Amino acid sequence: MMETTVAPVRKQIDISCTPEHAFATFTDGINDWWPLAVHSIGGTDATRAVIEARSGGRIYEVSSAGDESLWGTVLECDPPNRLVFSWHPGTDPSTPTEVEIRFEATDAGTRVELEHRNWDRLGARAASTRESYDSGWVGVLAAYERAVA
Amino acid sequence: MVTKAPDKILDALGDGTRRAIVERLRSGPRSVAQLHAGLGVSRPAVSKHLRLMKEAGLVTDRPIGTQRFYQLNLEELAKLQAWVDRFWDTALDRFKKAAEARPPRKEKS
Numbered sequence: 498m499m500e501t502t503v504a505p506v507r508k509q510i511d512i513s514c515t516p517e518h519a520f521a522t523f524t525d526g527i528n529d530w531w532p533l534a535v536h537s538i539g540g541t542d543a544t545r546a547v548i549e550a551r552s553g554g555r556i557y558e559v560s561s562a563g564d565e566s567l568w569g570t571v572l573e574c575d576p577p578n579r580l581v582f583s584w585h586p587g588t589d590p591s592t593p594t595e596v597e598i599r600f601e602a603t604d605a606g607t608r609v610e611l612e613h614r615n616w617d618r619l620g621a622r623a624a625s626t627r628e629s630y631d632s633g634w635v636g637v638l639a640a641y642e643r644a645v646a
Numbered sequence: 647m648v649t650k651a652p653d654k655i656l657d658a659l660g661d662g663t664r665r666a667i668v669e670r671l672r673s674g675p676r677s678v679a680q681l682h683a684g685l686g687v688s689r690p691a692v693s694k695h696l697r698l699m700k701e702a703g704l705v706t707d708r709p710i711g712t713q714r715f716y717q718l719n720l721e722e723l724a725k726l727q728a729w730v731d732r733f734w735d736t737a738l739d740r741f742k743k744a745a746e747a748r749p750p751r752k753e754k755s
């Protein structure tokens with residue numbers, strides 16, 4: 498039997514840089530890597546993303562008109578080791594999932610581990626935010642995958 | 647191939663009663679009567695929820711004797727996970743490239 502309804506998603510990558518640099522790139526440097534045009538609520542209208550790297554900081558995107566759309570909130574910020582944030586891009590912030598990023602120094606650089614969890618909470622908002630999913634992240638993700646395929 | 651979001655699964659989970667049913671099914675197949683007990687909704691309502699969950703692919707059912715037993719469709723639930731999985735693969739790949747492309751620096755900008 499499964500231990501949870503939907504298991505956490507776990508990812509791990511090794512990066513050839515220091516944990517400090519990895520952490521800074523992930524947070525302050527998010528616009529250097531986050532595929533905003535396709536991984537955002539506004540799609541091509543989204544101009545930048547922001548991670549306020551402090552506990553209670555916001556994670557949001559900014560549209561060309563200057564409107565901000567909240568993706569989540571930083572729950573724990575322990576640079577350069579750990580970042581935990583709630584995650585509800587385009588959806589009801591009262592029932593977020595949760596993402597934890599760990600940065601660990603290795604001989605070759607930094608091991609970055611990601612865990613996206615609390616999927617059971619997603620169900621609570623799934624129906625009401627179906628439209629957001631369709632028009633937002635899902636649609637843009639699909640478009641992106643078509644673009645790079 | 648594009649990994650599509652499992653919208654039907656998401657929708658099916660978007661209801662407290664149905665999530666309670668999912669919780670009960672985690673430990674194994676249950677009959678409608680077993681699922682109904684203590685749920686706080688009418689038995690026809692439970693059946694209606696189960697029908698929707700079955701249509702969404704969240705559960706499967708099979709008759710045992712005179713009763714119908716429901717169980718979680720783990721394959722479909724795995725699609726939800728696969729979708730998120732794919733999402734982070736893309737983002738992290740770009741993150742790695744950015745971190746390795748930018749010169750390391752001691753202080754934040």
